[in-house]
Amino acid sequence: MSNLLKDKATIVLVILLALTLLSWLMLYALKLEPKTVGVLLLVLAFVKVQLIISQYMELNKAIFPIRIAFWLWTACACGISIWMYLR
């Protein structure tokens, strides 16, 4: 069990690197509208952000208002960024 815990950091890193590679590939391989690719890239970026917040920063250990605030931040930052990008 403690081995798994020790490796959690590495597993998360592998996922983050895979998502980064996916972003890179999406940019060059996907034959979609540029704006659609842009939105997908942004969503992927904020998925990575949420992964870092929940796994590395261990948001679940913070008090409830802080957890809500960080979820709100991710949702608003992602949503407003995409909205402004598309306007």
Place this chain on the structure above:
Amino acid sequence: MNQQATTIQAQASAETGIWAFILADMCIFALYFFIFAWDKSVHPEQFAQGQATLNITFGGANTIILLISSCFMAKAVQAARLSDVARYTHYIRLTILCGCLFLVIKAVEYSDKLAEGYHVASNEFYRDYFAFTGLHMLHVIIGLLVLGYALQFRKDKQAFSTHTLFIENTGLYWHMVDLLWVVLFTFIYLVP
């Protein structure tokens, strides 16, 4: 009794104050994202041209370096919770190394751009590029200074567990620096 105290310390989260600091800083960076998105929509050709002059390899390398450094930082914090000074020292050093690598690549990138004649007031794209990545770089430098200070705790083996809170706080800060770069990189270098 000591073991119980250690376990409690090990499960203790970083204090609320540092979470508030991090959230405040992330809100400022969110403003950067919004301003970048706004400027991009107002000057689409200028931003497309500007983005084309950027080196995605450097940006991507920096992203990978910071993600790896976050992993090292998480492992350093885990080691600190168990008062494993040797492992802690090893991972903090690796984190610092990654941070320094980030700065080196940034320096190369900036000097390339400056040599090509672009600077912080060239146009809206370069204003946003230099200002936002520069302010992020300032956060990396502050992080490295704090990590350097945290590295000194390895000498205090007897009372190492008293420093765990500081190390947790530093870890949180470093992860923030990483996640902000993830978004900055995506917006500035990748998003068409």
Place this chain on the structure above:
Amino acid sequence: MTNRKPLIIVAAVSMVMTTLLYVGGMFVIAGFLPPPPPELGQAELAAFYYNNHTSIITGLTMALVGTGFMLPLCIIGSVFLAESEEGFPFFAVMQGLCAVVTVLFTAFPNFIWLAAAFRIDRPPEMIALLHDLGWIMWATPSWGFAFQLICVGVCGLRDKRPQPFIPRWMSYLALWVAIGMAYTPLVPFYTVSGPFAWNGLFSFWIAFFSPIFWIILVSFLAIGNIVKNNHQKVAA
């Protein structure tokens, strides 16, 4: 511990005088704050100075006197810092000296703008030059107040007494505000409006109002502490 009562009285008077004189002078009477856009033409600028000659001089002079009252407030802060430090009170002294810098750089631009407004027949180019000089001097230096906040933040976090002089989250907030003043060196690069120009979102709105927000918070906390201490004394 230094006797609190005279300190509180001086702090309260200074706070009121600074706010009334500086805010009243700069925002209301002179109309200098919020800052005008950097791209304002010479003719428009000259017209502003000619047409508002008396109110500009009144407001700027009032604000100048107001900046003087900032000093006692900051030095009282140093008293609290010194009490939390062991040995030579490095951070208290540093905070005090940085306070002098902050106050001087807040006051000097007013002298420059007063010179611009002094003679009604001054040529527009000279007015524009003095106007720019004043704004660059007002908006660009932020390290004075940033270093003050860093001193307070570091001292606050190192204060291990059961009753630290400020709560830990205020120390973190102080450090956040200090970082939030890092944009101001970008001001001289921009002759047009933008987020980093002297009237910009970051260089003015955030860099000016976040310290004020922090000062207001710390004042409320101080007042709360005094009231609580008074109740405890009464209860005892």
